[in-house]
Amino acid sequence: MPETHSEMSLLIRNLTEVASSKRASAAAELFRQGRDLAKSAASKWFADADLAGCFTLDSSGFPEATVGVAVEPVTFESIRSANGLPHLAEVPPDQDAAEFELHFPGGVRLDILTTRQAGGPGAISRHLQKFGESIQQVELLAEDVDRATEILRSHFAIAPIYPATRPGADGTRVNFFLVPGSDGKKVLVEFVERR
Numbered sequence: 001m002p003e004t005h006s007e008m009s010l011l012i013r014n015l016t017e018v019a020s021s022k023r024a025s026a027a028a029e030l031f032r033q034g035r036d037l038a039k040s041a042a043s044k045w046f047a048d049a050d051l052a053g054c055f056t057l058d059s060s061g062f063p064e065a066t067v068g069v070a071v072e073p074v075t076f077e078s079i080r081s082a083n084g085l086p087h088l089a090e091v092p093p094d095q096d097a098a099e100f101e102l103h104f105p106g107g108v109r110l111d112i113l114t115t116r117q118a119g120g121p122g123a124i125s126r127h128l129q130k131f132g133e134s135i136q137q138v139e140l141l142a143e144d145v146d147r148a149t150e151i152l153r154s155h156f157a158i159a160p161i162y163p164a165t166r167p168g169a170d171g172t173r174v175n176f177f178l179v180p181g182s183d184g185k186k187v188l189v190e191f192v193e194r195r
Helices: 005-014 020-047 073-082 123-131 145-156
Strands: 065-070 098-104 108-114 134-142 173-180 186-193
Touching: 005 020, 005 073, 005 134, 020 065, 020 098, 020 108, 020 134, 020 173, 020 186, 065 123, 073 098, 073 108, 123 134, 145 173, 145 186
Parallel strands: 065 108, 134 186
Antiparallel strands: 065 134, 098 108, 173 186
């Protein structure tokens, strides 16, 4: 985690830089921080062979991750413009979000998220109101969200936020878990199953 909110703000602002090296460096640091948050909350889960079998694991034995960064709408557009106008994800209409992915060398993946209704009741809007622009979630790539959710519930007594897997962006299937990290703060972990 950055030591201050201003350090997080600087990393996010650097995603709008003209110099691709600055954007890549900021993205790598955001990705590292988000992945570290998820590891602190979830690494013990993947010692369970049944659960690990539900995920696409990287070389360290942890699931492939994408770090979700929540930003204000104006920042969202600036980041998108600086990075070549990547594809906007198709987000289900009941979810108050707009998003796109950024990919950088070394497996660095960010999901840039914003609200459609600033100050509204949606999850991204609530996050922005409470925490400002910052890491909002960490997505873990699952091969079977339903089975992974059931194993997490039965083996670790961790309940999902939603009682059933729901549609996510671009035809994915998702569920979310709010779990304590090593510093005692909650970490939002999203299991994502691609179409």
